[in-house]
Amino acid sequence: MFRGFFRLIGLLMLAGGFIFLVYDGARSVADSSLRITRLGEFWNDIHQFSQQSFRAEVEDIAPWLWNGVVQVVLNQPTFAVLGVLGLALMVLFRPRKPLIGYARD
Numbered sequence: 001m002f003r004g005f006f007r008l009i010g011l012l013m014l015a016g017g018f019i020f021l022v023y024d025g026a027r028s029v030a031d032s033s034l035r036i037t038r039l040g041e042f043w044n045d046i047h048q049f050s051q052q053s054f055r056a057e058v059e060d061i062a063p064w065l066w067n068g069v070v071q072v073v074l075n076q077p078t079f080a081v082l083g084v085l086g087l088a089l090m091v092l093f094r095p096r097k098p099l100i101g102y103a104r105d
């Protein structure tokens with residue numbers, strides 16, 4: 001049950017990554033220059049207060065973690081982050097290979 005749920009989440013993330021790839025491509029063609037939506041910008045557009053509170057929580061736990069890890073991830077293109085996370089979930093929760101010659105009871 002959990003395997004199917006996480007595969008569904010992975011598929012939705014993969015679809016979201018594809019949508020952002022098309023969105024960035026359309027914006028790039030319209031502006032005649034490369035336009036990429038960063039994950040941090042997208043998060044600010046959706047809900048800015050939650051990103052600020054997340055930053056405060058992370059800096060309370062480990063101050064180096066914000067600049068070392070989280071800020072690097074937030075500066076990546078949204079389509080790449082969603083695509084990699086979706087692909088990772090799809091691979092990690094893929095169905096088991098059937099055993100040849102054995103019955104699963």
